[in-house]
Amino acid sequence: MKKSKLFMGLGALALVGVLLVAADHIDAPGAMGTSADIADFYAFEPTEGSDNTVFAVDLQSNVLPDLAYGTFDENVLLEINIDTNNDLVEDLVIQAIPRDGKMYFFGPVAPSETGLNGAIMVDAPLGSVDISAETAIVETTANGVSLFAGPRQDAFFFDFFQFNEVIGGTAPLGFKPAGDPNSTDDDDDTAVDTFDGANTMSIVVELPNSLLGSTTGQNALGLEVYKTWVTTNVKQ
């Protein structure tokens, strides 16, 4: 069976410490497999013409055995950083941290300090939402902000095994060709999404662009953009 073979493969890889997983999943020794490990980050317009922006952050992953997964850590602050003037320094932050079964959100607000250390912006509460189990619990605030926190499918897709073969120099043909996505064949000739069946702990915020304001940032094509990134931060 494909799944069991996949799992054996994953276990073997974990044992020998070959843990090169994108997008940011278990990426570095210092953060790998901890409750603060960022797995992925999405930022998008929810529907064409919408005046909202969605930020979705995945923490933790169960794609490999023995990784922290399933519980948001009360000592870990998630911060979505937004640069609105093209200098790669955060002008606004949106923060999320769990307390006793709820995820509390703050911002968007100018942080008390930029850089590697920060504090929770308690004077700028955005709202809170009960942390979901299987079924999504969504909170919508009076100013049109939607909030979610809980386990979700990992939307990332990548043939991670073959990537390791490619960069290790053991795959002369490179990546494998696409196969029938519905095939259950146990063959080694076509590509396999390593993240099929994996879950992650997601935090999703959708908010009106008016709460973020205008931006003078530009991308390489000269289009107006917010420049954004996410960090996890541990209480000292």
Place this chain on the structure above:
Amino acid sequence: MKYKNIKYTFLSLLAVVALVSCSDDDDNTPIVVTETCDDGIMNGDETGVDCGGSCTPCEEAMAPDFTGTYAQVDFMGRPGINTVLSADGTIKDAHNVSIPSEMAATFQADFEARLEAYHDVYANILGADPAAVNYENNILGLDAPTLTGYLAADVLEVAPNLPTTYFLPGEDVDMDGNVLNDPAVIGLTGRTPQDDVIDVSLILLFGGADGIRFSGQDTDGDGVADLPRLTSDGVGQTATVGTTFPYLGAPE
């Protein structure tokens, strides 16, 4: 501060000690117990457990504690940057505790070296001189220092007033050797969960000027691929993504 002598508690403790004939350290020193606002029981003039009275008002005490300093331990902008372009654990860890305004200066040279090292892997497999198989300017017309400098400043751009497209290469309409300023090109306006970010990254890193430099070509027509397939990993999305908030599918 509040004090009280818990005589009865002491007596009952002695009784327990006597009953179980425990250790021999049950001397007769009088015990004075201090009531505090963090002893986990409602005592003194408290109106709730460790709150009210001379302690913090109960409403305030029930509010979550958000105090303290929080220090960065992990970082992410564009997908796959740290994973693919940092050569080892030391660089990956350093990247996770750095800030975007300093990243290009700190990591560009390491990223460029890594990009060349990937090309050397295939030079060796193809039996070619590694020094002769190098990164080739990509479909954006970016050379290796420019591309790796751009990627090293690791932020995800999202346009507030445009449709989200991670990257969709267009045609080189103005015939200047790249698609960077051609009107058909859209992208760099965000990332949806459906975007195939791995294939885009592979095209930009290994695709060369036409985006298909290493894509499994059979160059001598013998029916066998002579070049590796490096511009697509061959997989599409298997997870469910919805059209309404929170978009990401229920756990499997």
